[in-house]
Amino acid sequence: MSYTTKTYKDSGGDRQVVAVGGSVKWGDTTFTIDADGDIVVTGIPTADPSKAGALYSNSGVLTISAG
Numbered sequence: 001m002s003y004t005t006k007t008y009k010d011s012g013g014d015r016q017v018v019a020v021g022g023s024v025k026w027g028d029t030t031f032t033i034d035a036d037g038d039i040v041v042t043g044i045p046t047a048d049p050s051k052a053g054a055l056y057s058n059s060g061v062l063t064i065s066a067g
Helices: none
Strands: 007-011 016-018 023-026 029-033 039-042 054-059 061-063
Touching: 016 023
Parallel strands: none
Antiparallel strands: 007 016, 023 029, 029 039, 054 061
């Protein structure tokens, strides 16, 4: 049985790579690359956090807060 990691540093270490099926988690938010290559985001706030540049889901629309 062999195992291939789904997240790794690219050659030279300047870039993080996330392959299909892999994910990256920051705090409560997870970014996953699904089998179709789509980015799926879970765990982001559903109300404007009132912090400039913060991401949130505005009724399913990825939105950047103005602050």
